Amino acid sequence: xxxASPLSQRPARILIVDDDGQIRQLLAGFLKxxxxxxxxxxxxxxxxxxxxxxxxxxxxxxLMLPGTGGLELxxxxxxxxxxxxxxxxARSDDTxxxxxLEVGADDYLAKPFxxxxxxxxxxxxxxxxxxxxxxxxxxxFAFDGWRAxxxxxxxxxxxxxxxxVSGGEFDLLLAFLESPNRVLSxxxxxxxxxxxxxxxxxRSIDVLVSRLRRKIEQGGDGxxxxxxxxxxxYLFMPKVMRA
Amino acid sequence: xxxxxxxxxxxxxxxRLQDWLARFGxxxxxxxxxxxxxxxxxxxxxxxxxxxxxxxxxxxxxAADARLADRLLTIKRAVMRVVPAEREPVAHELSGxxxxxxxxxxxxAVSGGPGSAEWESLRARLxxxxxxxxxxxxxxxxxxxxxNDPHLALISLQLxxxxxxxxxxxxxxxxxxxxxxxxxxxxxxxxxxxGFAILLVRWMxxxxxxxxxxxxxxxxxxxxxRVPEDGPREVRELAIAFNEMQARIKRLIDDRTHAxxxxxxxxxxxxxxxxxKTEGLGDAALxxxxxxxxxxxxxxxxxxxxxxxxxxxxEDMRPLDLGALVQTLVDDASDAGSRISFSPAPRLVLxxxxxALKRAIGNLIDNALKYGGCAHVTxxxxxxxxxxxxxxxxxxxxxxxxxxxxxxxxxxxxxxNRETGGFGLGxxxxxxxxxxxxxxxxxxxxxxxxxxxxxxLPLKAxxxx
Numbered sequence: 001x002x003x004a005s006p007l008s009q010r011p012a013r014i015l016i017v018d019d020d021g022q023i024r025q026l027l028a029g030f031l032k033x034x035x036x037x038x039x040x041x042x043x044x045x046x047x048x049x050x051x052x053x054x055x056x057x058x059x060x061x062x063l064m065l066p067g068t069g070g071l072e073l074x075x076x077x078x079x080x081x082x083x084x085x086x087x088x089x090a091r092s093d094d095t096x097x098x099x100x101l102e103v104g105a106d107d108y109l110a111k112p113f114x115x116x117x118x119x120x121x122x123x124x125x126x127x128x129x130x131x132x133x134x135x136x137x138x139x140x141f142a143f144d145g146w147r148a149x150x151x152x153x154x155x156x157x158x159x160x161x162x163x164x165v166s167g168g169e170f171d172l173l174l175a176f177l178e179s180p181n182r183v184l185s186x187x188x189x190x191x192x193x194x195x196x197x198x199x200x201x202x203r204s205i206d207v208l209v210s211r212l213r214r215k216i217e218q219g220g221d222g223x224x225x226x227x228x229x230x231x232x233x234y235l236f237m238p239k240v241m242r243a
Numbered sequence: 244x245x246x247x248x249x250x251x252x253x254x255x256x257x258x259r260l261q262d263w264l265a266r267f268g269x270x271x272x273x274x275x276x277x278x279x280x281x282x283x284x285x286x287x288x289x290x291x292x293x294x295x296x297x298x299x300x301x302x303x304x305x306a307a308d309a310r311l312a313d314r315l316l317t318i319k320r321a322v323m324r325v326v327p328a329e330r331e332p333v334a335h336e337l338s339g340x341x342x343x344x345x346x347x348x349x350x351x352a353v354s355g356g357p358g359s360a361e362w363e364s365l366r367a368r369l370x371x372x373x374x375x376x377x378x379x380x381x382x383x384x385x386x387x388x389x390x391n392d393p394h395l396a397l398i399s400l401q402l403x404x405x406x407x408x409x410x411x412x413x414x415x416x417x418x419x420x421x422x423x424x425x426x427x428x429x430x431x432x433x434x435x436x437x438g439f440a441i442l443l444v445r446w447m448x449x450x451x452x453x454x455x456x457x458x459x460x461x462x463x464x465x466x467x468x469r470v471p472e473d474g475p476r477e478v479r480e481l482a483i484a485f486n487e488m489q490a491r492i493k494r495l496i497d498d499r500t501h502a503x504x505x506x507x508x509x510x511x512x513x514x515x516x517x518x519x520k521t522e523g524l525g526d527a528a529l530x531x532x533x534x535x536x537x538x539x540x541x542x543x544x545x546x547x548x549x550x551x552x553x554x555x556x557x558e559d560m561r562p563l564d565l566g567a568l569v570q571t572l573v574d575d576a577s578d579a580g581s582r583i584s585f586s587p588a589p590r591l592v593l594x595x596x597x598x599a600l601k602r603a604i605g606n607l608i609d610n611a612l613k614y615g616g617c618a619h620v621t622x623x624x625x626x627x628x629x630x631x632x633x634x635x636x637x638x639x640x641x642x643x644x645x646x647x648x649x650x651x652x653x654x655x656x657x658x659x660n661r662e663t664g665g666f667g668l669g670x671x672x673x674x675x676x677x678x679x680x681x682x683x684x685x686x687x688x689x690x691x692x693x694x695x696x697x698x699x700l701p702l703k704a705x706x707x708x
């Protein structure tokens with residue numbers, strides 16, 4: 001049910017690097033239950049060993065690690081690998097460092113995180129990296145003068161004004177940006193939005209779409225950005241560029 | 244502004260006396276010193292002038308009495324020497340100035356009269372100067388009371404032949420004492436002293452202003468609040484003590500902040516574990532309830548960290564769409580099942596710190612939902628400000644408690660029980676953040692019942708913030 005890299009049908013293989021034994025085990029259990037294949041490492045040494053032995057589709061990397069810290073490890077593995085990385089942080093100012101220092105992470109999540117949100121982020125990153133583009137090119141999109149920053153989860157309008165969107169709205173927008181000019185079914189979009197938080201579970205995708213529309217269509221030239229295709233789903237109209 | 248670890252310097256609660264002093268410009272040390280010196284110099288000045296004047300007056304009176312006695316004697320002798328028929332013309336001839344003399348068979352003066360005591364010295368003087376005069380009777384009648392009568396006194400001197408010389412005295416022969424010179428010189432001296440005192444007090448109180456400014460900077464969390472350790476020894480010692488105290492306070496605050504922050508951060512690991520463990524719970528209702536508790540704990544940690552961060556700014560100002568920001572918060576609350584309505588405004592763009600503003604406004608909405616059961620959010624434009632109003636249908640806050648509501652760790656209600664959650668940082672954080680944007684927040688009770696929270700945020704960012 002999980003779509004890993006589109007080229008293979010095997011479940012995506014994830015490496016979890018965290019020094020807290022319980023979190024490691026619990027996270028592994030949760031991700032396995034949700035169809036992912038998981039390996040564990042407790043620090044940088046373990047991680048390097050695991051990376052040398054096999055290829056991973058994604059690495060979940062804790063920032064606070066004994067020995068070599070997460071930031072350094074991320075930079076290190078980015079030197080010779082495009083493997084996507086999601087960083088886990090405990091301090092709010094760490095997020096600034098991840099984004100600001102451009103260590104090459106694809107996404108980050110602050111502890112204590114919602115496991116379902118982590119799952120959703122893993123899936124989103126796997127979807128995006130399926131195109132096998134360089135790591136730096138999958139962290140931003142541009143359309144109609146708008147910019148979406150995947151790492152900061154920010155949306156900026158053509159005037160450079162930050163337009164706040166909820167987590168669900170941003171995930172939905174990302175789904176559109178990954179597949180522009182293609183009709184996306186409600187089921188597919190629901191699959192994208194699902195698991196993000198328990199609350200969004202039953203939220204009709206139509207409500208999310210209308211909220212997103214209200215934010216990105218107002219003040220524009222009145223043209224439709226997200227078009228409803230009767231009986232089929234939704235179509236994202238603008239030309240999308242990766243940036 | 245501000246406000247504990249909030250904005251602006253507190254002027255403190257002033258007593259009525261202080262208010263009263265301030266109204267007369269006596270709030271500063273300089274002015275008070277000048278006033279005290281003025282009063283002191285004035286009192287001494289007036290008292291010494293008065294004493295000097297009394298001494299001067301006594302001398303003058305003695306001299307005048309002597310002169311008057313001389314003249315009376317001269318008149319009496321001259322009158323005695325001539326025949327009765329010529330006595331009246333002679334007496335008249337010798338009149339002049341404040342004296343008018345007449346001769347007659349009878350005495351005109353009546354002894355006593357108001358103010359007669361003043362003339363006793365004259366009688367004594369006459370007896371001393373010319374004892375032979377006392378051979379005859381002297382009757383001194385004072386006339387002080389009759390104001391339209393110019394006579395000061397009527398003095399009748401008996402001649403040896405039982406006739407009388409009556410002398411009217413119109414004024415004392417006192418030369419007016421001119422003390423203007425004295426007054427001027429002493430006044431000049433006083434002015435000089437005061438002028439010097441002003442300079443002195445100014446000079447001596449200048450370090451105090453430095454201390455006040457430094458204390459204020461420390462209060463605002465600046466690291467460079469040390470005062471220069473120079474000047475007179477007393478000031479130097481004060482400066483050293485002040486700097487040491489400052490360092491201790493800063494260390495204390497830093498230690499406690501770090502300790503609290505460390506605890507808050509460390510709690511995140513067990514919460515993460517618990518969250519993961521809820522995924523393994525078979526009982527969906529239990530899992531949901533545990534997750535809700537965890538969410539509440541997380542929120543407390545976040546609020547505590549936000550509070551500890553205080554006015555520390557680690558987020559950049561950037562243009563943001565306030566309407567979209569509020570819309571997200573409203574939608575989130577609505578998704579969580581809250582009763583919330585929103586009247587949006589046409590696009591409102593302002594310079595702000597997105598995460599901070601989201602926290603501030605989120606806190607206000609949470610409060611309305613928690614204590615008021617629902618929230619009616621209205622966003623509008625008012626002059627150059629965005630105006631956000633959050634109304635609820637709760638019990639409101641009595642006017643006298645509204646300022647208290649902004650204090651940290653203050654939960655107003657006894658009626659609002661623990662069930663409502665939170666621990667009293669929401670409004671504190673909101674106000675700190677809004678003030679940091681040059682905005683304001685005000686609480687008012689609605690006529691229809693419930694609390695109305697009004698927020699204004701300038702669309703153009705205040706300079707320097």
